[in-house]
Amino acid sequence: MAQVLEWMVEGSEGESERLATLHEYGILDTEAEESFDAITRLAALICEVPIALISLVDEKRQWFKSQVGLEVRETPRDQAFCAHTIERESLMEVMDASRDPRFTDNPLVIGEPHIRFYAGVPLTAANDCRLGTLCVIDNTPRQLDDRQRQALEELACLVTSLLEINAEKRVAQANHAMLDSLLEALPEGVVASNASGELSLFNLQARTWHASVPSYSTPEKWVNQFNLCEADGETPLAEERIPLKRAWNGEWVRNQEICIKTVDQAPRHVICNGQVFHSPKGVRAGAVVAMHDITEKRQIDRTLREERRRLELILQGTQAGTWEWNVQTGVTCLNERWAEIVGYSLEELDPTTVETWISLAHPEDIALALLMCKRHISGELPAYDIQYRMKHKNGQWVWVHDRGRLVEWDTKGKPLVMAGTHMDITARKKAEQESAEVRTHLQAVVDAATEVAIIATDLEGRITLFNSGAEGLLGYFAEEVVGHFTVLDFHHDDEISQRAAELSRALDEPIEGFAALTVNPSRGISERRDWTYVCHDGSHRRIHLVVSAIHDVVGNITGYLGVAIDRSQLQSMEEALQISESQFRGAFETARQGMALVSLEGNFLEVNRALCDMLDYSREELLTTDFPTLTHPDDLAADLASVAQLIDGDIANYQLSKRYITSxxxxIWAQLSVSLVRDSAGEPQYFVAQIQDITEQRKLEQLKREFVAVVSHELRTPLTSIKGALDLINAGAVGVAPPAMAEMLSLAQRNTQRLGQLVNDLLDWEKLDADKMAFDMQRHLLRPLLEEAVAINLGYAAQYDVQLELVGERQASIEIDSLRFGQVMSNLLSNAIKFSSRGGLVQVCYRVEDDHVWIDVIDQGHGIPSEFHSKVFQHFAQAKADDTRPQSGTGLGLAITKQYIEQMSGSIGFRSMADQGTTFWLLLPLASDDPAHAAQAMCDQGERK
Amino acid sequence: MANNIENTAAPFAQSPPEQDLAAPITATFQRVLHVEDDESIIAITRVALETLGGLSVLSCSYGEQAIEQAPAYAPDLLLLDVMMPDMDGPTTLIELSKVLDVSRRPVVFMTAKTEEADHQRYFDLNASAVIVKPFDPVGLAARLGTIWEDFQKQENNP
Structure with a gap:
């Protein structure tokens, strides 16, 4: 006993598991059951005892699930024989408890029911926990036989099985109840059919939705029992389309939308999912379908669609474009109208990013637009709202008005999406601009009209506006008169009365006072006549006054406007205009050269007599034609090109030698000079052309050139003979001449050489002038060219006792015509030699600078007189000969030299100071592939050898 | 240009005129047919070639004369002025080619024209050289000698 108590207090793992199992079985304190009672009765009968019990031992007691021969349902655990039984694995038998030390003092032995005999078999659960016993008791000592013991053990097994079945049943019942309540509580509608396809389950939601509880009805009846439709809410659902039927037929029903219509309920849209289910043996046991109500979602969707459509309609109505800009990715979403405003379709702009927008916006506006965005995103501005320009596909600028705001932030609270509208406000802008312009113009007119008095009045004649012209005319200040005077204060009473009387007669109604000025204007007839104004100083002035009515927007007259001009001033202005007009006309008409005003389209607007004579057309004929028609076809392109440049503003005027075709x-050849007249806003108005007939001049030039050619050519033949003869004589071919004669012959020979050079120069000049000289440009090394030029002139230098020196080291190559270059160098060298003093030095120095080469020809002569500097390169020019030594030369040399050098893309010049010699310099570009470029680059890098 | 008369000029030697069209070509440079309307130039050329150069010169004042006399003369070289009245130098050459095998003799034009386009026209007529007036009479014989030698080299090594 003490052992048991101790064990009870301490407990153990085994005991707590046993107790847990006992409680799981859920058998304690349950109603008596016949199946258990039958076993106890059988046990008592077999063992021939009065008492049999099924005892279950919990923490503090033993409780009897079934008892025979005993009234009490439980006894304390410390008195229980069974507490001992469950300590062992098999049957415990006590033959006489009164003699057993474990039970001698047990109240159940000492008192009722006076136990003497006890035999119990433990009830062992599947997990080996012994939950209690099946026991038999007698009040007289005795002993079971083997057959009885065996029967008792079999019965105990039976009890255990019963307990287990009972427990499982309880769990199943609980689960079922839970499932039932779950199904009932589900917001989804759940329906199921059984193995034969009949409706077997209809949960609360389903019942509610269908408003009926049809049980075990078959699919063919469902079509009539329920009002089911397809998703469109109208087409009746065919039997084969009913989700449960489909599921039962083995289909995998997924997200099938149907519409359930039930009396007193709004049509209900549900999404159905379902499938067949099978018994453990694989036989179809039924089908189940769950329905999810999406009516509300449908409703929201529809509302959203509706709203969206309405919004689109509104946007369409307002002609607004829309945009969404993901400020983090730059991706933008634009609508068709947005693209349309700038002349594109959305496909053309795809993919649209913020760059699309930036590229289309006006460069001057984009910075501001981005700033506004930034200020809105930073929270500085409540909204992004800006008007700016964008480039339309057709190249024009359109004004747009964007409004938008941030509409989405990311999870971190950073701005994500901006959205807004995009309106084409070009028309409005234009109107605004126009009205602003008109206002500005009007204000400017009113302000600037110091020569014109502008006076506005209300309906009674009280002055409301008095401009500076009026101040000047009448001698009053605007502040004095506005609101204080009426216009009648300026008029001569007699004139007003007289005019009023006239009007009264004419209109057959009484007119007087202010009405004399306004009756006509108020009827839409302008009132223009001369009046006399009485000025502040009392003097009178004749004025010409125009009165008109001022209307408001609806056409009501709100006042009158008078514009007055001083008569005397007007007359003098008209005269001045007439004079200047007639002066211009006179100058134009009497000009000796042809003059014309030509429209931008090329039509003659005005022509003078000289032009008519030149082209042999009448004035009327010319005024109906245009200049291209009269221009020689070969010259038209050049003319039109210049015209285009003029209109574009690239040039201010142009001159052109061109041919016209006369009637x-x-x-005929003409020298044309054209300028463009623009208005004050800079818009081209018309051309002024001066046309000079240069046909004769050109003929003369041509003749001159031909003459030069012929003459120089014809000179060659006699020259050949003279020179030949002299050369032969001096060579001794015809005998030796006496010394005096030989000297004369030598003189003659030298002069013949000069004559030959002169003829050659003349021929070259003619060729250059007629642009007939061809240049054979080739790449040449510079130094050999210079060496050759020096060598050729060594003999000539020797004649003058002059030294030649070539200075310069670097390799360089130039692109020139070597023959012409040789002529240039010879020309410069012979000049330098000629002008040097005896024993002098002429240097040829060259150096490379960047991509050019400088060549200097330096002499130590007397220098070029400064008064001659400007004429050095003119043809037939030569400085006055030095007194001490005769100079030879044609006077064409330097002119030709300059032409040659310029034709070879070079330039030429000189420096000269009196008595310090002269330096002629040439500047020629290096050949494009000149190695000196590379050499120079190496020097620049400090790799000089 | 080298001015070495001794090396290039052949000694003066008058050979008998040939009558047939294909007059034999001599192995030495001796006879020059000169067609020139200007008497002064003729005179100068004669002195230059005969006196200084030791050559033989047949001077003709106009084209027809040259056509008439050339076959008999059998010149080694033709020196033709370009601009002449009635028949100019190029025409004279064309006419000469009918009576003389001009392809086997160097033809030299003499002209006051300096334009290369004109010169090219003469070369197109198979001229060997063009001498521009005023020319150097002292070096003329030597120059013609060089032209003749160059022509012979080309003939032998076409």
Whole structure:
């Protein structure tokens, strides 16, 4: 006993598991059950005892699930024989408890029911926990036989099985109840059919939705029992389309939308999911379908669609474009109208990013637009609202008005999406601009009209506006008169009365006072006549006054406007205009050269007599034609090109030698000079052309050139003979001449050489002038060219006792015509030699600078007189000969030299100071592939050898 | 240009005129047919070639004369002025080619024209050289000698 108590207090793992199992079985304190009672009765009968019990031992007691021969349902655990039984694995038998030390003092032995005999078999659960016993008791000592013991053990097994079945049943019942309540509580509708396809389950939600509880009805009846439709809410659902039927047929029903219509309920849209289910043996046991109500979602969707459509309609109505800009990714979403405003379709702009917008916005506006965005995003501005320009596909600028705001932030609270509208406000801007312009113009007119008096009045004649012209005319200040005077204060009473009387007669109604000025204007007839104004100083002035009515927007007259001009001033202005007009006309008409005003389209607007004579057309004929028609076809392109440049503002005027075709078909040459007249806003208005007939001049030039060619050519033949003869004589071919004669012959020979050079120069000049000289440009090394030039002139230098020196080291190559370059160098060298003093030095120095080469020809002569500097390169020019030594030369040399150098893309010049010699310099570009470029680059890098 | 008369000029030697069209070509440079309308130039050329150069010169004042006399003369070289009245130098050459095998003799034009386009026209007529007036009479014989030698080299090594 003490052992048991101790064990009870301490407990153990085994005991707590046993107790847990006992409680799981859920058998304690349950009603008596016949199946258990039958076993106890059988046990008592077999063992021939009065008492049999099924005892279950919990923490503090033993409780009897079934008892025979005993009234009490439980006894304390410390008195229980069974507490001992469950300590062992098999049957415990006590033959006489009164003699057993474990039970001698047990109240159940000492008192009722006076236990003497006890035999119990433990009830062992599947997990080996012994939950209690099946026991038999007698009040007389005795002993079971083997057959009885065996029966008792079999019965105990039976009890255990019963307990287990009972427990499982209880769990199943609980689960079922839970499932039932779950199904009932589900917001989804759940329906199921059984193995034969009949409706077997209809949960609360389903019942509610269908408003009926049809049980075990078959699918063919469902079509009539329920009002089911397809998702469109109208087409009746065919039997084969009913989700439960489909599921039962083995289909995998997923998200099938149907509409359930039930009396007193709004049509209900549900999404159905379902499938067949099978018994453990794989036989179809039924089907289940769950329905989810999406009516509300449908409703929201529809509302959203509706709203969206309405919004689109509104946007369409307002002609607004829309945009969404993801400020983090730059991706933008634009609508068709947005693209349309700038002349594109959305496909053309795809993919649209913020760059699309930036590229289309006006460069001057984009910075401000981005700043506004930034200020809105930073929270500085409540909204992004800006008007700016964008480039339309057709190249024009359109004004747009953007409004938008941030509409989305990311999870970190950073700005994510901006959205807004995009309106084309070009028309409005234009109107605004126009009205602003008109206002500005009007204000400017009113302000600037110091020569014109502008006076506005209300309906009674009280002055409301008095401009500076009026101040000047009448001698009053605006502040004095506005609101204080009426216009009648300026008029001569007699004139007003007289005019009023006239009007009264004419209109057959009484007119007087202010009405004399306004009756006509108020009827839409302008009132223009001369009046006399009485000025502040009492003097009188004749004025010409125009009165008109001022209307408001709806056409009501709100006042009158008078514009007055001083008569005397007007007359003098008109005269001045007439004079200047006639002066211009006179100058234009009497000009000796042709003059014309030509429209931008090329039509003659005005022509003078000289032009008519030149082209042999009448004035009327010219005014109906245009200049391209009269221009020689070969010259038209050049003319039109210049015209285009003029209109574009690239040039201010142009001159052109061109041919015109006269009425008789003759070609005449003319020197044309054209300028463009623009208005104050800079818009081209018309051309002024001066046309000079240069046909004769050109003929003369041509003749001159031909003459030069012929003459120089014809000179060669006799020259050949003279020079030949002299050369032969001096060579001794015809005998030896006496010394005096030989000297004369030598003189003659030298002069013949000069004559030959002169003829050659003349021929070269003619060729250059007629642009007939071809240049054979080739790449040449510079130094050999210079060496050759020096060598050729060594003999000539020797004649003058002059030294030649070539200075310069670097390799360089130039692109020139070597023959012409040789002529240039010879020309410069012979000049330098000629002008040097005896024993002098002429240097040829060259150096490379950047991509050019400088060549200096330096002499130590007397220098070029400063008064001659400007004429050095003119043809037929030569400085006055030095007194001490005769100079030879044609006077064409330097002119030709300059032409040659310029034709070879070079330039030429000189420096000269009296008595310090002269330096002629040439500047020629290096050949494009010149190695000196590379050499120079190496020097620059400090790799000089 | 080298001015070495001794090396290039052949000694003066008058050979008998040939009558047939294909007059034999001599192995030495001796006879020059000169067609020139200007008497002064003729005179100068004669002195230059005969006196200084030791050559033989047949001077003709106009084209027809040259056509008439050339076959008999059998010149080693033709020196033709370009601009002449009635028949100019190029025409004279074309006419000469009918009576003389001009392809086997160097032809030299003499002209006051300095334009290369004109010169090219003469070269197109198979001229060997063009001498521009005023020319150097002292070096003329030597120059013609060089032209003749160059022509012979080309003939032998076409």
């Amino acid at each position: 008789s078909g003759n070609t």
